[in-house]
Amino acid sequence: MTVRYADVEPGTEIPGKSYRATRLDLVKYCGASGDFNVIHWNERLARSVGLPGVIAHGMYTMAQAGKFVTEWAGDPGAVLEFGVRFSGMVPVPDDDQGATIEVSGTVTEKLGDNKVAVDIVARSGGTKVLTRSRAVVRLP
């Protein structure tokens, strides 16, 4: 079921979702994005620069928030504007579970021309990892 512009109002909540980030996910993201910064795959080097361990790419977390919106809109091309502030790290333990990124969102404004503004929050391990996260989405 695809959400429609007529169906949403300021205050409409987008049902929250949880996404997992494992070490394998980060390695795949390294390859797909070309960002091979060692802090995203090498525990020893991540610790050597003062991090708690391997952490997810900020852009991986942003991509999860983006996916949350594009799944709701039913179209990856529906996101016109998308901005975030990275407010916390997502440490990814070396186990089969990895980290969990919980994303939720609320429609804040109808902008006309079938466009809506959405505020998004992403949390991991009890910490807000994305703040000031806002998307403008065109709905059918």
Add this chain to the structure above:
Amino acid sequence: MALNKEFVGRVFGPGEPYEVSRVKIAEFADAIGEPSELCRDEAAAQRAGYPDVIAPPTLAIVIAMASTASMHSEPGLGLDYSMVVHGEESFSHSRPLHAGDVVVATTTVESIRAVGSMSMLVTSTDLSTTDGEHVCTAKSTLVERGK
């Protein structure tokens, strides 16, 4: 080390043309777990009104990063990349990137400022087709942690 404020206003690029392929779009969609068939199935994308499969919105960073990387490595800038964390990112799309697009990136240094022992570097990267059509502007804030 403080960043060189003389870089503010400097423009890097346009760089080499980047051809957006179906394979890269599908690989990126797989890597972020984006399930949409519009990223993988040309016929489905065309039924939705697109010329070919479309990229998830954050794929633009892959092309933008290649452009900003050449700027970050300029010795005169004074950036220690091992101390860099990503502060903010935003994308403004005129339309989604789709397979077959050939785009060039141009990066402008918008601001450099010191906040305590940290330095904040704000850049804006325009992605346009080689025909001059604007597709996306990616704005990045990088934070160089103090030592």
